Amino acid sequence: MRKVSVIGAGHVGSTVAYALLLRNVCADLSLVDLDVKKAEGNGLDLEHCQQFLPPFKLTSGSSYSLCKNASVVVITASTQQPWKTSRYDLLEQNSTIIKEIMQKIYKYAPNAVVVITTNPVDAITQVAINCSKYPETKIFGTGTALDTARLNQRLARHYNISTQDVHAHVLGEHGDSSFVAWSGARIGKTAVGSMSKTEQDLLQELFIQTQNTGKTIISQIGHTSFAIGIVTAELVRAVLNDSNEIFPVSTMVRDYCGIRDVSMSIPCMIGKNGIAKQLPLSLTKVEQTSLARSAETIRACGSHAVGLRTTDEVPSVTSGTDPKRALCRLKMRPWMMSDLRATKYNPQKPMRMLF
Ligand SMILES: NC(=O)c1ccc[n+]([C@@H]2O[C@H](COP(=O)([O-])OP(=O)(O)OC[C@H]3O[C@@H](n4cnc5c(N)ncnc54)[C@H](O)[C@@H]3O)[C@@H](O)[C@H]2O)c1
Numbered sequence: 001m002r003k004v005s006v007i008g009a010g011h012v013g014s015t016v017a018y019a020l021l022l023r024n025v026c027a028d029l030s031l032v033d034l035d036v037k038k039a040e041g042n043g044l045d046l047e048h049c050q051q052f053l054p055p056f057k058l059t060s061g062s063s064y065s066l067c068k069n070a071s072v073v074v075i076t077a078s079t080q081q082p083w084k085t086s087r088y089d090l091l092e093q094n095s096t097i098i099k100e101i102m103q104k105i106y107k108y109a110p111n112a113v114v115v116i117t118t119n120p121v122d123a124i125t126q127v128a129i130n131c132s133k134y135p136e137t138k139i140f141g142t143g144t145a146l147d148t149a150r151l152n153q154r155l156a157r158h159y160n161i162s163t164q165d166v167h168a169h170v171l172g173e174h175g176d177s178s179f180v181a182w183s184g185a186r187i188g189k190t191a192v193g194s195m196s197k198t199e200q201d202l203l204q205e206l207f208i209q210t211q212n213t214g215k216t217i218i219s220q221i222g223h224t225s226f227a228i229g230i231v232t233a234e235l236v237r238a239v240l241n242d243s244n245e246i247f248p249v250s251t252m253v254r255d256y257c258g259i260r261d262v263s264m265s266i267p268c269m270i271g272k273n274g275i276a277k278q279l280p281l282s283l284t285k286v287e288q289t290s291l292a293r294s295a296e297t298i299r300a301c302g303s304h305a306v307g308l309r310t311t312d313e314v315p316s317v318t319s320g321t322d323p324k325r326a327l328c329r330l331k332m333r334p335w336m337m338s339d340l341r342a343t344k345y346n347p348q349k350p351m352r353m354l355f
């Protein structure tokens with residue numbers, strides 16, 4: 001029987017569990033949370049769906065033994081996010097949480113694929129990969145799969161077509177530096193690259209609008225859960241069905257378009273072992289710069305949020321680049337300064353990647 005464990009039974013975790021059951025993705029589900037009442041309460045509520053769904057088994061509680069032999073573990077556990085803070089403000093506490101969880105789940109589900117939603121999802125995925133014994137291809141973050149779903153909904157509504165006929169991927173950071181690889185995008189049968197400049201500008205404007213929708217929802221209800229719930233359930237389904245479907249997810253990029261050693265979203269084929277393949281992209285120069293910028297943002301914001309130690313060890317941003325020169329570029333970019341204004345950024349101190 002295909003078993004899925006969801007760690008964290010808050011808004012996202014319980015919605016992921018609900019989406020998994022509604023879409024009949026798995027027949028054996030466990031829900032684990034430090035807060036045993038939350039796990040058990042949501043577990044009971046979910047069990048009451050039984051009459052209207054295919055048969056399933058559900059267990060809930062605070063013990064990680066509930067993850068035993070899970071094929072997929074979804075991690076949504078998190079410290080609480082006051083709505084005015086940035087995702088990176090969660091990094092320090094969520095890094096600690098994720099390290100503890102990775103150790104515990106490995107004990108009970110060493111063969112599982114691990115899917116992470118916990119924010120800041122790119123940096124947290126990297127922490128999970130660095131601190132665990134799982135092969136790195138078996139761990140990925142939901143990344144820009146949600147941003148892509150939001151964009152596709154917006155474009156489909158604008159053109160009055162089905163979302164199935166929109167083929168555009170949001171890539172890079174799950175955050176403000178994400179971008180759309182428009183050069184490979186299609187709306188229906190029309191390549192975006194062949195559209196007029198005015199039309200392309202409009203598409204970019206629609207993307208900018210969707211980039212802010214997460215913040216709008218959080219300012220209105222304090223969290224988001226429905227869309228990430230179904231996105232995560234679809235990723236789990238791709239793993240369990242070994243479907244090799246392509247999603248933009250946060251994966252450890254070792255050498256990709258000149259970017260090394262950072263977890264960020266690129267198009268990936270998802271199968272029974274997690275990331276079956278990171279797919280090559282043919283990007284324009286501008287898009288390559290956007291991808292590199294996103295990588296730098298993840299590194300820099302992530303490192304600052306967890307508190308930097310100074311060292312000569314600095315990240316290499318592009319392969320074949322002297323790391324110290326890469327840092328110089330990092331220091332001088334105005335957009336980077338604004339991204340970091342909420343942190344204790346000291347441009348005089350080199351950064352060490354702690355995640
Ligand atoms: N990646 C995305 O696209 C995306 C979208 C929405 C939310 N999120 C993120 O998902 C995370 C969860 O959001 P939420 O709204 O469900 O938060 P929430 O506060 O409702 O739930 C988090 C749950 O994690 C539990 N928890 C904390 N530490 C734990 C541990 N060590 N073991 C087990 N459980 C633990 C808490 O008790 C709580 O029930 C947040 O980091 C949020 O920012 C990501």
